[in-house]
Amino acid sequence: MDGWIEHRRPGDREHVGWIRPAGDDWVAVSLLGEELTGPVDWLAAEEVLDDVSLAWLGEVWMLERDGAAALRVRLVELTPERVVVQTDDFGAVDVPVERFELPWPAPSALRPRRTDDPDGVTSFGG
Numbered sequence: 001m002d003g004w005i006e007h008r009r010p011g012d013r014e015h016v017g018w019i020r021p022a023g024d025d026w027v028a029v030s031l032l033g034e035e036l037t038g039p040v041d042w043l044a045a046e047e048v049l050d051d052v053s054l055a056w057l058g059e060v061w062m063l064e065r066d067g068a069a070a071l072r073v074r075l076v077e078l079t080p081e082r083v084v085v086q087t088d089d090f091g092a093v094d095v096p097v098e099r100f101e102l103p104w105p106a107p108s109a110l111r112p113r114r115t116d117d118p119d120g121v122t123s124f125g126g
Helices: 042-050
Strands: 005-008 015-022 025-029 061-065 068-078 082-087 099-103 110-112
Touching (some): 025 042
Antiparallel strands (some): 005 015
């Protein structure tokens, strides 16, 4: 992360990512370590990060696992050292959860929930 510059939105000073050098250009990088742009000028990188909503931090994600069903998870911690997720507790404080420590940048096994993923509420069978 040498040379990466932390970027905060001007309105609320919320940390929304980084801008990293790419030759004579710059690349906007999300909190998950995902490149949001290719090489662009500084202002374009800032604009992309300024438009980032942090609502996705509170959303349900899916953690793909080898040989097992994907798990519904929530993001618990995001740092340039690691990503920590825990199984979805559906808002209950007394539900046991399992935590998983993932590398940063986040691996492709961690992905946003899709509409065809189980919702965790509907049960099938009979």
